[in-house]
Amino acid sequence: MNTWIPSPMAAAARSAIKTLNYLLADSDRTRRRTSRRHCTVATTDNCENLISRLSSIAKRFPKPFSPPPPPPGAKPWRPRPYHYHALMKAFSRAGHPDEVLRLLREMKESGCKPNLLCYTTAIHSLVISNRPCDAQALFQEMLMNGVQPDAASFTILVKLFPFHLKHFDSACIFLGCMVKSGSNPDVVTYSTLIAGLCRAGLVDDAWRMFEKMLEWKCTPNAHTYTPIIQLYCSRGGIRLARRILDHMHDDGIPPDAVAYNVFVQALCQARKFEQVETLLRESDEKGWKPDGVTYNTYINGLCKAGRVEAAFDQLEAMLDKGLHPTSVTLSILLNSLCKESKVVQVMWLLERSSLLGWFIGTDGYNTMMSRLCESGQWVAALKLFADMVKKGVCPDTQSFNIVINSLCKGGKLGIAKCMLRSWGFIADSVTYNILYCAFQTAGRIDEFHDLFSNMDVSLDTVTYNIEIDYLCRKGRYSEAVYFLRSLEDRFSPVVVAHLTHGLVKGGKLGEVLSLFRDMLSRGLVIDYCIFDSLIRAFCQKGSCGSMRIYKLGVILDIMLQIS
DNA sequence: GTAGGGTTAG
Known part of the structure; x- marks a missing residue:
């Protein structure tokens, strides 16, 4: 069986191995120090004897292999909290909160008391995985264990605002708790709070929080203003957004590329492309550098407005500026061309991709397969998948999901089931949702539950919505x-x-x-x-x-x- | 040997 690992898993593995290398190197150093103290110089003869003995002893090792006991007098190597923390951070970044929690449990069981960093990282991984209740419970546990939170750990909890605390009053109570416990909110805390209030659409509360921040002599930065600009832009308030950008200049906090990117997105949605051109032309003068995201946003806006030729002009402008198009750029262009059924241009892009220094990878194929599947051309999507594998482009979970979706659309539930079981493929919540819908429509719910009975898939809001729809x-x-x-x-x-x-x-x-x-x-x-x-x-x-x-x-x- | 904030596609 092939042991194919999807790309996010590969990233997680790379990240964990990076951290593990440090642990292994550390354990290596300890081993070398102890061996210098305890080993005698070996002659060739007794070396052979030792090897022969070791190989016979090795046969008696229980499986999996357990390390031999350390030499007498040597301190056994034990992971310290910062070792655990490094691993937890790697798992958190790779999106595996359960692994983070497992490490935290392992720490406690082995008598290694988790410190503030370990708790903070574990709480953060729960927050970014959309598990607010677990995050709050862990924060409580941290307090119960006498670990005092600081501004950073409080700030992480602020991200829960869109879920639970959408009131300005609650935000103020929260700040009060922080101050009472001895950690003063800083610019990151205020910026996160403002972002949370903006996400909940509470612009007045966000401004009140901004004023409170100034009262506390905390100076805002570009991070503080960007969510407010974003909120105005999402409501069509382009003029107000521009006034904030101007105010930032006047106030000595010049907007950066991210703040301008939000504005470019709004201009594109309003199809004010001349204004985007002016903004780009004046960027040097205003002290900001358009980045890949700026051009991707602009190119996407032009594509959506049907101005594909102008989008390709911007692709050249991007290259002229020394910015390398990314998989996002390619995805935007392919998406647009597929939507417009400009097959010739898609082929042009595919043929010249290597000349441009691009590799049509998994993202490019996924985009094209998605469009084909959406327009009902599911057989063509399957052919493309075969082509992708033939060319040595590694499919990821999304590619498999598109194929499974195509098969379901074509009523081929049996083949979709086979795909699920093939190639070491690891199903995610999207796979689950696609098949759940398909089997529900076909009235084969029991078969679906059998299929996933041994799979550990974390469900999401889409799954809940499917269930609610069904009921x-x-x-x-x-x-x-x-x-x-x-x-x-x-x-x-x-x-x-x-x-x-x-x-x-x-x-x-x-x-x-x-x-x-x-x-x-x-x-x-x-x-x-x-x-x-x-x-x-x-x-x-x-x-x-x-x-x-x-x-x-x-x-x-x-x-x-x-x- | 150290945690926390704002943006783009699908």
């Missing part, structure tokens, strides 16, 4: 509500939005009201995406009768906390 479609509304309440992150806005949409379609307004009242009584804010979803559901249902509109008004009043 609502079958008219099992109470079960759908019960399912939501059984989830760890039970009031995730995206899932609540999905359920309320299903409930409105089914006329179950009482259930919607009860859910909102419960959320509000827990101090949660009803996210704008729930508003969007509800309004869409009422519109789709054609609820224009006066009684229904009245009920909608009641629901909106509760959501806005008017009544």
